[in-house]
Amino acid sequence: MDVRLINPFVSAVSAVFRTMVHTSVRVGKPFVKTEPGTHADVSGVIGFSGDASGCVVLSFPVEVACKAASAFAGVPMDQNHPDFADAIGELANMVAGNSKKDFSGFHISISLPSVIIGKGHVVSQSKAAPRLVIPCETDFGPMWVEVGMVVEKKAQPTPAPAEVAAVGG
């Protein structure tokens, strides 16, 4: 996967969490996911199709997911709250949708969100689209943004600014 393709996701996760969750996001150095990869408790998954296909996964420890969902919804939430999965799914939806605007000239559709809840689960990856993991630190604790994307040959990616290099640690 072209590492330039992850910059739109770095921008998107920062914008979404700053605006809707009221927390800053400090982005670490991205790395290629190796099996079994990151074990998370809560994951929001959005698929891409069109000129680029793949998915973006937002993963959290359960405590962080609950705090983020609560700050987003404006009401206290634990993982049993009826709107908990909805809130996590909508955050993933906004990150995926917001990232699309930086893929100039691409026609990309996004799926409806899916949310996985289960201690230490793994969101498995396709061999065709290895995932890059963007580790993030929020005011509530860590989260991870996984991006696996394959660009169709006819589509030409527009390189995004080297934001990752600037913030990578």
Place this chain on the structure above:
Amino acid sequence: MKILLVDDSRTIRNIQKNVLAQLGHTDVAEAADGLEALQRIREQRPDLMLVDWNMPNMDGITLVRNVRANDPNLPIIMVTTEAEKSRVIEAIKAGVNNYVVKPFTSQTLSEKIEQTMAKAKQAAGVSAA
């Protein structure tokens, strides 16, 4: 003023309801997709509709086209993650009056609602004159 919120995320609808309450609007109906929204509109025509784009069963752009086929004047604001210029143009061609990109601040949503309603009142005044 009756307002219809159409979004498959209840969290987003609750956030929108809070913003509307701050503006003094409490007569709010909700729908989780386009089909449900059409049913709500048949029951009682709203004075303003906020519509998400990506929803199950019937998406927002299809809903807007359906509404516009019979109702050219109902004020509609698209509130969506779809931020590309081509999508905004598509929505305007379908007949939306305003466009809000998620993520949004309460202030942005408030301003767009007030702006949309002011234009709708102005247009109604012109057509009545």
